[in-house]
Amino acid sequence: MPELPEVETTCRGIAPHIIDQTITQLIIREKRLRWLIPSEILVKNLISQKVLSVTRRAKYIYIQVTTGYLIIHLGMSGTLQVFPANIPHRKHDHFECILKNGKVLRYNDPRRFGCILWAEDPTQLKIISTLGIEPFDKQFKGEYLYQKAIHRKISIKELIMHNQIVVGVGNIYASESLFLAGIHPLLPANQLTLVEAKKLCKAIQVILEKAITKGGTTLKDFYQSDGKPGYFSQQLKVYGREQEPCVNCKKKIQAIRIGQRMTYFCPKCQNN
DNA sequence: ACTGGATCCTGATCGC
DNA sequence: TGCGATCAGGATCCAG
Numbered sequence: 001m002p003e004l005p006e007v008e009t010t011c012r013g014i015a016p017h018i019i020d021q022t023i024t025q026l027i028i029r030e031k032r033l034r035w036l037i038p039s040e041i042l043v044k045n046l047i048s049q050k051v052l053s054v055t056r057r058a059k060y061i062y063i064q065v066t067t068g069y070l071i072i073h074l075g076m077s078g079t080l081q082v083f084p085a086n087i088p089h090r091k092h093d094h095f096e097c098i099l100k101n102g103k104v105l106r107y108n109d110p111r112r113f114g115c116i117l118w119a120e121d122p123t124q125l126k127i128i129s130t131l132g133i134e135p136f137d138k139q140f141k142g143e144y145l146y147q148k149a150i151h152r153k154i155s156i157k158e159l160i161m162h163n164q165i166v167v168g169v170g171n172i173y174a175s176e177s178l179f180l181a182g183i184h185p186l187l188p189a190n191q192l193t194l195v196e197a198k199k200l201c202k203a204i205q206v207i208l209e210k211a212i213t214k215g216g217t218t219l220k221d222f223y224q225s226d227g228k229p230g231y232f233s234q235q236l237k238v239y240g241r242e243q244e245p246c247v248n249c250k251k252k253i254q255a256i257r258i259g260q261r262m263t264y265f266c267p268k269c270q271n272n
Numbered sequence: 273a274c275t276g277g278a279t280c281c282t283g284a285t286c287g288c
Numbered sequence: 289t290g291c292g293a294t295c296a297g298g299a300t301c302c303a304g
Contacts, residue, residue, distance in 0.1 A: 274304105275303105275304090276302105276303095276304095277301105277302090277303090278300105278301090278302085278303105279299100279300085279301085279302105280298105280299100280300095282296105283295105283296090284294105284295085284296085285293105285294085285295085285296105286292105286293085286294080286295100287291105287292095287293090287294105288290105288291090288292095288293105
């Protein structure tokens, strides 16, 4: 799935094609996503509206019109791309906005773990209001993470993937950030020192920023809005590299399962 | 309040 | 080549 860099890449990719464009028609082929697509509300609010902005909060994409926001989450396997409207749709193109300029914004999601919602004010939605801070927020600092970690027994890897703490850190970037910070993924959160917390915050920001500049990470099915894959996969130091030599110390990268998710780390460089 | 586990769904891959 | 089992980038909900 798209983690934060993939979502950011998607926003940047579609924005120039849809901002200031008028939505003329919606096509909803499959409304059964994580939650049912609110078809009638979308039609009522989006038709004849001009797109004002494309932004995101956590991994939720906000497409703003005058009366509110179309909110799209890509789940594990979703993509959002702009095509000329005459290009035939593909399998799993569940939702699309036809634009006056002859283009179409298409949402494709084989696993249907994503969602499409409407909100006049997204901050009123429960799924949005419970979100933690953005990793690039000024407040996301060592002190913040340290305070959040101090009473928790879960592993540090699970903690940073928790979106009530910090948003946007998914399974790939969690492993990569911990490697960069030199912290073992199984370290109990309440044993994280302030120094380590600072290092980890910085690492998360560095990794996410780098991934954004590379257009995200394509493992299988993520594509940027122009159809190209993301190139950050070439920069992955531990994720998916089980038994391969560590780029720093040559020791073999280990794979373990933490909370049902595969986790990769170097047993020497992350040995606390 | 926290924690671990189950759950939604399709498609790719692997072992037999 | 075919089949079943397993795994995948997320996040919510529930029982304990």
